[in-house]
Amino acid sequence: MLRSVLLLLIFGIELVAQRPGVFGTGTVPAGSRVEYKSFQSKVLGHEIGYGLYLPPSYQNFPAKKYPVLYFLHGAFENEMRWSTLGQTDIKLDQMVAQGKIGEFIVALPSAANSFYTNTRDGTEKWEDMIIAEFIPMIESANRVNPTRATRGVSGTSMGGYGALKLAMKHPDLFGSASAHSAVLLQDLSAARVSGGRLQMFQAMFDHIFGINQDLTYWEANNPMTLAKDTKKLNGLKLYFDCGTEDRYGFEAGARQLDEMLTKAGYPHEAHLYPGGHGWDYARNHTSESMLFHWKVFSGK
Numbered sequence: 059m060l061r062s063v064l065l066l067l068i069f070g071i072e073l074v075a076q077r078p079g080v081f082g083t084g085t086v087p088a089g090s091r092v093e094y095k096s097f098q099s100k101v102l103g104h105e106i107g108y109g110l111y112l113p114p115s116y117q118n119f120p121a122k123k124y125p126v127l128y129f130l131h132g133a134f135e136n137e138m139r140w141s142t143l144g145q146t147d148i149k150l151d152q153m154v155a156q157g158k159i160g161e162f163i164v165a166l167p168s169a170a171n172s173f174y175t176n177t178r179d180g181t182e183k184w185e186d187m188i189i190a191e192f193i194p195m196i197e198s199a200n201r202v203n204p205t206r207a208t209r210g211v212s213g214t215s216m217g218g219y220g221a222l223k224l225a226m227k228h229p230d231l232f233g234s235a236s237a238h239s240a241v242l243l244q245d246l247s248a249a250r251v252s253g254g255r256l257q258m259f260q261a262m263f264d265h266i267f268g269i270n271q272d273l274t275y276w277e278a279n280n281p282m283t284l285a286k287d288t289k290k291l292n293g294l295k296l297y298f299d300c301g302t303e304d305r306y307g308f309e310a311g312a313r314q315l316d317e318m319l320t321k322a323g324y325p326h327e328a329h330l331y332p333g334g335h336g337w338d339y340a341r342n343h344t345s346e347s348m349l350f351h352w353k354v355f356s357g358k
Contacts, residue, residue: 087114087155092147094138097195101187107168108192109137110200111147113161114154123201125162125208125355127348128193130174130217132239132336133262137166143337144214146344153345159352162208165196171262173241174220178268178275189228210234210351214340215308216241219281222298226284229292234354236297236347238340239304242311244282246273250307285315288324296326297350299343301333308335 090113096105113124129140141147146164153159172184197204211232213221218240225235243249246269251259263269267276277283285291296319300312309330316328327350333339352358 087151089114089117090147090151090154092141097192099187099191101183101191106187106192107137108196109140109164109166110196111141111150111164111166112200113163114151115161116163116201120201123203125210125351126196126200126202126204127162127164127351128188128196128209128211128221129164129166130169130211130213130220131166132213132215132217133171133173135217137168139337140164140166144341144344146341146348149345150348153348159349160356162352162355163196163200163202165192165200167192169220171216173216173266173279174224175266175279177266178271185224185227188224189231193231205233206231207233207357208355210236210354212236212238212347212351213240214238214337215335218242218298222281222296223279223284225294225296226281226291227279229290229294232294234295234297234351236350238298238343238347239300239308239335240281240298240312241306242282242298242300242308242315243280244311244314246276248307248310250305282311282315282318285318285324288319288322291324295350295354296324297328297347298326299329299331299346301335301339302330303333304335304339306335 093110094107095110096107099106115122131137131139154161167188169184172182174184174188176183176185196202209232211221211225218237221235221237222240225232267279269276298312298315300309302309312328312330319326331343333342
């Protein structure tokens with residue numbers, strides 16, 4: 059009897075740790091899980107942590123292959139925030155249970171404050187890690203349907219920037235990209251950052267993009283610049299949204315990108331919703347981006 063109670067307690071602790079917020083959120087299908095692992099990056103020379111969401115049917119249908127969404131975290135975050143703060147895994151479960159979407163895998167790499175970009179001096183190759191190591195590793199180790207149409211990328215804030223940037227630079231790899239509160243700036247001076255945070259972000263951008271030299275490397279990795287040549291996007295499906303009270307002013311960039319793509323006649327989905335920045339905002343809108351990706355994955 060005591061052993062049974064202990065097993066139940068241990069199982070309950072593991073469940074809460076693995077699926078925070080699961081209680082009181084409504085009925086979700088059994089079987090889905092979020093795992094946290096790591097792999098050795100040869101490109102960066104150290105281990106990289108990552109999260110992996112596996113859908114409800116994954117363990118019961120060993121022959122089935124699934125679409126995959128790569129979700130990129132924001133600055134000063136990690137691979138766990140998608141679940142612990144966003145509770146997006148719970149939303150996915152509920153949307154599957156309600157028949158709104160089908161199932162897909164979500165892979166979440168940890169990438170520090172890298173902006174998912176190789177540093178200008180070549181010492182830290184974060185983009186190469188994602189493209190050349192992480193994606194092949196995920197798709198060889200899990201039952202992924204590895205086609206462009208069934209491979210998407212999404213993210214919040216820095217990760218939203220990363221999702222749009224990586225997809226626009228590698229449109230042969232991704233069929234869809236979405237972003238919440240993405241760092242979208244036609245002009246770096248347009249960002250609403252001041253005081254100590256300004257110095258911190260200037261140092262970060264100089265480390266990555268070498269902005270104290272000139273802005274050429276920033277522009278080469280800026281979604282606002284990459285989107286100007288829509289022919290190179292190769293039909294990439296795009297979704298992005300931002301809060302109208304974003305504390306960094308990224309709503310201006312979202313509006314400008316929307317106008318740019320609209321003027322070019324490029325199909326996309328863009329929204330400005332009431333709200334600020336971070337997971338308090340994104341938590342209310344990840345269901346829209348998940349539905350967007352499912353429509354692409356399913357050919358709808």
